Amino acid sequence: MDEKHILARARHGELDAFEELVRRYEKRVYAVALRSSGCPEDAADIVQEVFLRAWRSIESFRGDSGFSTWLFRITMNLCVDHARHKHTQPQTQPIVTEEETERPLPDPGPTPEEHLENSELGRELAAALDEISEEHRRIVLLRDVSGLSYTEIAEVLEISEGTVKSRLSRARIALRKVLLQRGNLSLSAASNPSKGGGDA
Numbered sequence: 001m002d003e004k005h006i007l008a009r010a011r012h013g014e015l016d017a018f019e020e021l022v023r024r025y026e027k028r029v030y031a032v033a034l035r036s037s038g039c040p041e042d043a044a045d046i047v048q049e050v051f052l053r054a055w056r057s058i059e060s061f062r063g064d065s066g067f068s069t070w071l072f073r074i075t076m077n078l079c080v081d082h083a084r085h086k087h088t089q090p091q092t093q094p095i096v097t098e099e100e101t102e103r104p105l106p107d108p109g110p111t112p113e114e115h116l117e118n119s120e121l122g123r124e125l126a127a128a129l130d131e132i133s134e135e136h137r138r139i140v141l142l143r144d145v146s147g148l149s150y151t152e153i154a155e156v157l158e159i160s161e162g163t164v165k166s167r168l169s170r171a172r173i174a175l176r177k178v179l180l181q182r183g184n185l186s187l188s189a190a191s192n193p194s195k196g197g198g199d200a
Contacts, residue, residue, distance in 0.1 A: 001020070003021075003024075003067065006020050006021060007021065007061075007063075007067055010058050011058055011059055011061060013059070018054075018055055018058065021054075021067065022051050025068065025071055026047060026051070028146050028147070029046075029047050029050055029051075029071065029072075029075050029146075030043055030044070030047050031145050031146060032072070032075055032076075032079065032141045032142070032145050032146045033046035033047050033050075033075065033078075033079060034126075035125055035126055035129065035141055035145045036079040036082070036083065036126065036129065036137070036141055037079070037082055037083075037126060038123045038125070038126025038127060038130075039123075039126075042082065046075075046078050046079060046082055049078055050071065050074050050075050050078055053074055053078075054070075054071055054074060065155050066152070066155070068148075068152065069152055069155040069156050072142065072146065072148065072152075072156050073156050076138050076141070076142070076156065076157075079141065080134060080138070083130065083134075083137075124179075124182070125179075127182070128175060128178045128179050128182060129141070129175065131178045132171065132174045132175055132178060133174070135167065135171075136167070136170065136171035136174050136175070137171075138157065139153065139157070139164065139167050139168050139171050140168070140171045140172065140175055142156060142157075143164075143168055144172075150164045150165060153168075
């Protein structure tokens with residue numbers, strides 16, 4: 001079904017339509033949250049809060065940008081908030097309140113395969129992302145984890161495509177340096193922009 005039609009129904013309060021949007025985007029949002037937090041439980045909390053915020057404000061979404069752009073802007077803001085909270089509060093605090101969990105949203109949790117794939121490497125990458133600047137972390141998550149295009153990233157971050165490309169290049173260099181310092185050669189190789197097929 002066309003996303004614009006689904007979005008129009010969701011904006012009129014149809015929960016079934018909004019749940020379809022959740023199904024379409026939850027895995028990509030979860031991937032960003034997991035790489036940012038390094039913890040499946042925290043990532044699941046972030047994902048639920050992303051969609052709760054989206055649901056609460058869906059009626060006011062005017063469509064000036066695409067739904068995915070709007071959704072990933074919410075995601076990045078929550079990931080940054082979570083990282084700041086983690087640094088100031090050693091104890092893990094749930095993002096979602098008891099009252100909010102009453103809303104009937106699908107479970108965004110990972111599959112067993114995703115748990116296995118994302119465990120050790122996910123924690124290592126999240127720790128490395130924590131050591132680069134917030135600006136660099138945002139763009140790596142959007143491009144290399146979520147797979148957004150340069151145009152989409154430019155809309156999410158409200159910068160030019162040229163700035164996206166130059167910032168991404170610097171971010172990858174910074175991330176690779178951190179990974180090398182941490183002794184993770186496999187991940188540092190994967191973050192090297194000279195490896196693989198490059199960016200389209």
